[in-house]
Amino acid sequence: MKKEIVIDGPYITLGQMLKEESIISSGGQAKWFLKETAVEVNNEPEDRRGKKLYDGDTVSVPDVGLFFIRSKQDS
Template sequence: MKKEVFIETPYITLGQLLKEESVISTGGQAKWYLRENTVDVNDEPDNRRGRKLYPGDTVAVPEVGLFFIRSKQGE
């Protein structure tokens, strides 16, 4: 599944994205989830829940989908 994620702030963290997209149910699960699963940010593996994602970034979550970060400010 491919999905655009619109943010109103300058960035969103990887942990926040996983929670907002219902990959995990609480923010506290992000550390565990990223330890157990390989998530690619801009085609490179990243396991930092605090990784800042900016408009233009892509996040590939295995068995979930591909997320494109976009800015709402352009609307």
Template sequence: MKKEILIDDEYITLGQLLKEEAIISTGGQAKWYLRETAVDVNGEPENRRGKKLRDGDNVSVPDVGMFFIRSKQENE
């Protein structure tokens, strides 16, 4: 699955993205999930739940899909 994620602010954290997309049910699960799952941000492995995702970033989550971060301001 490929999905565009529109953000209101300058960034969203990786943990927030995982929770908002219902990949995890609580923010506290992010640390565990990222330790167990090989998530890539812009083609590089990432395991920090606080990683700031900004407009133009791409996140790949195995067995879930690809997420494209886009600013709502640019799309208006």
């Protein structure tokens, strides 16, 4: 699945994105989810829930899909 995520501000954190997309049910689950799941940001492994995602970034979540970050300001 490929999905575009439109953000209002300059960035969204990886933990916020996972919660907003209902991949995890609470922000507290992000730390454990990222330790157990091989999430990639821009084709690089990432396990920090506070990782800032900016316009143009891609996030790959195994068994879920590929997400494209887009800024509403650029739309």
